[in-house]
Structures are given as structure tokens and as C-alpha cells.
Amino acid sequence: MKIALNEARCSGCRTCQVICSLHNFAENNPKKAAVKITGHFPSPGHYEITICDQCGVCAAVCPAEAIIEADGIYRIDKEKCTGCSECIEVCPSNAMFRHPAEKAPIKCVSCGQCVELCQRGAIYDADAREVQ
Structure with missing residues (x-):
């Protein structure tokens, strides 16, 4: 979709x-x-x-390789995510963010x-x- x-x-x-x-x-x-x-x-x-427009910029910068693409959709592997927020900082559409109750960013x-x-x-x- x-x-x-x-x-x-x-x-x-x-x-x-x-x-x-x-x-x-x-x-x-x-x-x-x-x-x-x-x-x-x-x-x-x-x-x-x-x-999120699924551009993939977040996956390209993730040092933990925690953002995986499958069928054009980028998903965050919460187990691999270190919570560094580099993906949030580079998101060109400002569509990723952190919620205090979650370890990984939300997208x-x-x-x-x-x-x-x-x-x-x-x-x-x-x-x-x-x-x-």
C-alpha cells in the first residue's frame, strides 16, 4: 500500500x-x-x-541496522534498536519521533x-x- x-x-x-x-x-x-x-x-x-513516505533515509543512517525494508515498507526492529535517534534527526519529512514510553522511535x-x-x-x- x-x-x-x-x-x-x-x-x-x-x-x-x-x-x-x-x-x-x-x-x-x-x-x-x-x-x-x-x-x-x-x-x-x-x-x-x-x-512517513517510506523513503528509506532512516535505514541508511541507522548504525544498528535496526530499520529493515520489506516490500517497500521500512520497519524498526525494536530488539536491535539502540535508541540513538539518528533516524529521527535525518527524517526529511519529520515523520519519526520518540515517545517516552517506547524504546524505539515510532514511524x-x-x-x-x-x-x-x-x-x-x-x-x-x-x-x-x-x-x-
């Missing part, structure tokens, strides 16, 4: 954040969500969606749960349909 964004359609409901944390951590904790919604109001008046693994529940199509599967 290739996750794509149409920020103009985002209403800021943050359902994507809730389902992300529930699916990946079994917690209703949007602060652990790998998708971030940032409101820019009153000006310019829109929501910004931040999510999107393209599970698709946010795509399934985004009622407005702001987050969608680019492989399944064309940009609207």
Missing part, C-alpha cells in the same frame, strides 16, 4: 491518530500515532498531515488502518485509486 495525502480534504477529526495508536500499540493514545495532524489556524487555515508501517477510516479521503491508498 502506498499511502498518499490530500490535505485539502482533512477536517482535523484525528480519527487516523486514534486508530493508529489502537492498532499498533493497543492503546487509545494519539500521542503514539505515526500520523500527525497539525492545524494551521487562523492563517493559512488548513490541516497538515505528516506521515508509520503502512498498515492502512488510517486509510480505511478516513471518511473524507484525506489519507488514501494511491495504489487503489487516483488522486482526487
Whole structure:
């Protein structure tokens, strides 16, 4: 699945954040969500969606080789991760972050749960349909 964004359609409901944390951590904790919604109001008046685009820069710099690619998706091996945060520092989309309760950084693994529940199509599967 290739996750794509149409920020103009985002209403800021943050359902994507809730389902992300529930699916990946079994917690209703949007602060652990790998998708971030940032409101820019009153000006310019829109929501910004931040999510990993699976570029692989993080894997290239990981000294522990804890970020592994499989089928175009980069995942963090929590057992190998040393918590150095080098991946976070180089992420060009600022989509990786650290949560105090987790040893390894958090990033999107393209599970698709946010795509399934985004009622407005702001987050969608680019492989399944064309940009609207």
C-alpha cells in the first residue's frame, strides 16, 4: 500500500491518530500515532498531515541496522534498536519521533488502518485509486 495525502480534504477529526495508536500499540493514545495532524489556524487555515513516505533515509543512517525494508515498507526492529535517534534527526519529512514510553522511535508501517477510516479521503491508498 502506498499511502498518499490530500490535505485539502482533512477536517482535523484525528480519527487516523486514534486508530493508529489502537492498532499498533493497543492503546487509545494519539500521542503514539505515526500520523500527525497539525492545524494551521487562523492563517493559512488548513490541516497538515505528516506521515512517513517510506523513503528509506532512516535505514541508511541507522548504525544498528535496526530499520529493515520489506516490500517497500521500512520497519524498526525494536530488539536491535539502540535508541540513538539518528533516524529521527535525518527524517526529511519529520515523520519519526520518540515517545517516552517506547524504546524505539515510532514511524508509520503502512498498515492502512488510517486509510480505511478516513471518511473524507484525506489519507488514501494511491495504489487503489487516483488522486482526487
